[in-house]
Amino acid sequence: METTPIIGSAVGxxxxxxxxxxxxxxxxxxxxxxxxxxxxRGRVDQPMLITKDxxxxxxxxxxxAYQTVADCLxxxxxxxxxxxxxxx
Amino acid sequence: xxxxxxxxxxxxxTPAAGDLITIxxxxxxxxxxxxxVEVALSLxxxxxxxxxxxxxxxxTWRDTVTDKIIYRVSGIVGLPIDNPKSLLSVADAxxxxxxxxxxxxxxxxxxxxTGSNAYNAPNSLGRNKVSLTLPDDQPPxxxxxxxxxxxxxxxxxxxxxxxxxxxxLVVMETMQRVMQTxxxxxxxxxxxxxTIDQAASQITAIDAQDHRVVAIWNPTLSRPATxxxxxxxxxxxxxVGQLVGKMLLRNARVxxxxxxxxxxxxxxxxxxxxxxxxxxxPDVVLNNSALEKLATAKINVxxxxxxxxxxRFVLSDVLxxxxxxxxxxxxxxxxxxICYTTNIVLEILKRHMLKKTTxxxxxxxxxxxxxxSACAAAGLLQPADDLGxxxxxxxxxxxxxxxxxxxxxxxxxxxxGAVRSVIFDEDVVVK
Numbered sequence: 001m002e003t004t005p006i007i008g009s010a011v012g013x014x015x016x017x018x019x020x021x022x023x024x025x026x027x028x029x030x031x032x033x034x035x036x037x038x039x040x041r042g043r044v045d046q047p048m049l050i051t052k053d054x055x056x057x058x059x060x061x062x063x064x065a066y067q068t069v070a071d072c073l074x075x076x077x078x079x080x081x082x083x084x085x086x087x088x
Numbered sequence: 089x090x091x092x093x094x095x096x097x098x099x100x101x102t103p104a105a106g107d108l109i110t111i112x113x114x115x116x117x118x119x120x121x122x123x124x125v126e127v128a129l130s131l132x133x134x135x136x137x138x139x140x141x142x143x144x145x146x147x148t149w150r151d152t153v154t155d156k157i158i159y160r161v162s163g164i165v166g167l168p169i170d171n172p173k174s175l176l177s178v179a180d181a182x183x184x185x186x187x188x189x190x191x192x193x194x195x196x197x198x199x200x201x202t203g204s205n206a207y208n209a210p211n212s213l214g215r216n217k218v219s220l221t222l223p224d225d226q227p228p229x230x231x232x233x234x235x236x237x238x239x240x241x242x243x244x245x246x247x248x249x250x251x252x253x254x255x256x257l258v259v260m261e262t263m264q265r266v267m268q269t270x271x272x273x274x275x276x277x278x279x280x281x282x283t284i285d286q287a288a289s290q291i292t293a294i295d296a297q298d299h300r301v302v303a304i305w306n307p308t309l310s311r312p313a314t315x316x317x318x319x320x321x322x323x324x325x326x327x328v329g330q331l332v333g334k335m336l337l338r339n340a341r342v343x344x345x346x347x348x349x350x351x352x353x354x355x356x357x358x359x360x361x362x363x364x365x366x367x368x369x370p371d372v373v374l375n376n377s378a379l380e381k382l383a384t385a386k387i388n389v390x391x392x393x394x395x396x397x398x399x400r401f402v403l404s405d406v407l408x409x410x411x412x413x414x415x416x417x418x419x420x421x422x423x424x425x426i427c428y429t430t431n432i433v434l435e436i437l438k439r440h441m442l443k444k445t446t447x448x449x450x451x452x453x454x455x456x457x458x459x460x461s462a463c464a465a466a467g468l469l470q471p472a473d474d475l476g477x478x479x480x481x482x483x484x485x486x487x488x489x490x491x492x493x494x495x496x497x498x499x500x501x502x503x504x505g506a507v508r509s510v511i512f513d514e515d516v517v518v519k
Binding site for chain 2 (some may be wrong): 016029035036037038040041042043044057060064065067068069070071072073074075076077080083086087
């Protein structure tokens with residue numbers, strides 16, 4: 001006896017795999033901060049995920065936006081999203 | 089940018105005919121100035137004579153001011169990208185390069201590599217490297233539409249937009265457009281060196297008038313994060329980084345149903361700011377008239393307050409930029425609850441879209457009901473007389489004008505508030 005996705009005249013079992021209904025409605029978290037500012041280094045086309053180890057990728061440590069990112073990470077947040085904007 | 093090894097063994101940024109190794113790369117990042125790239129060449133384990141198939145190049149981009157490593161990649165120069173040991177494969181995996189190509193020439197390769205200052209022979213200490221200072225690398229001019237697209241299309245969607253510098257009006261306006269699209273709070277910080285009048289007039293001039301815009305101002309002095317001496321001058325600094333950090337940490341403390349405690353505003357006694365050696369700016373006197381002026385401009389000021397438990401520097405208000413005297417939307421926590429519940433309900437609707445109508449009505453109704461009940465149980469929504477004593481009401485029905493393809497959701501809820509004022513009447517009686 002065959003197990004097949006579409007049963008015909010032959011003896012067999014029609015089976016099309018499992019349908020997953022176990023996923024429950026999950027509320028999205030609110031833990032993604034995006035800091036937008038003027039940095040001396042970094043990409044401008046997309047946000048960057050910055051951690052304490054990769055802070056150096058933002059360049060000049062005296063810029064206000066850099067200090068904001070550093071302060072945010074100092075509170076214990078593991079990583080924060082950063083968007084660099086060019087000077088307008 | 090091209091890094092080359094010439095036939096004479098010289099590593100440089102200047103390509104010429106006859107180069108034996110040419111690494112032509114472009115980073116996503118614009119590195120600015122003060123960056124050098126270090127090149128070190130060595131051989132794979134067991135190799136004795138350099139060939140393109142066994143020579144490892146290690147490239148290190150280093151900040152020349154702090155000496156910290158920005159990026160580092162290391163791999164065999166002559167192998168194709170399919171080989172995981174190749175420089176191409178290692179560089180590609182970092183996601184930092186928009187393009188990288190390596191070209192090698194076999195003729196005279198061994199002599200050029202072994203004659204180079206960057207070459208580290210097998211069993212040597214491995215400290216030889218050549219450092220090349222990169223030219224200044226600046227990004228293209230600001231493009232508001234590109235910024236809008238980059239943020240609105242990013243994943244994951246941001247929960248907060250933070251603008252540490254509200255001075256740049258073009259960026260500010262773009263961020264307001266982004267905020268409208270994403271329906272998330274926008275935290276902006278005013279220049280900490282402004283006077284009270286300047287701060288009030290600046291935010292009044294921006295005139296955001298939106299409940300999702302929150303303005304803060306930090307007229308305090310503290311020791312800078314980069315200070316190396318206890319005697320150095322104290323400086324002004326931005327506080328919005330620490331504020332958003334506290335908000336994200338608060339939001340991570342979800343209850344068992346996944347609801348974040350956003351009914352608790354991050355302000356006042358329980359959320360002190362902790363910059364080193366804080367004090368108020370001596371030229372900023374926050375007397376009654378100054379505080380009234382700042383509250384009228386709806387600026388949340390970080391200031392020193394004396395509590396019965398001691399002195400703390402706290403955010404001393406919870407106002408949004410909403411133009412109203414008594415709406416719930418003028419309070420930060422109420423605004424956060426409104427944004428959060430709206431966004432989650434939108435997500436629920438999206439998830440069930442394109443199902444058959446009766447299935448949609450049953451499934452979306454159930455999920456919205458469960459979600460709002462969970463919010464009410466967590467304290468985000470409070471009972472309201474207008475809603476018959478319920479914290480929320482909603483109705484999801486098929487639209488009579490287009491019953492086959494359109495449904496209608498009507499939702500009302502009453503968010504939690506925050507106490508900004510107390511009226512205290514007291515009497516003394518004889519008996």
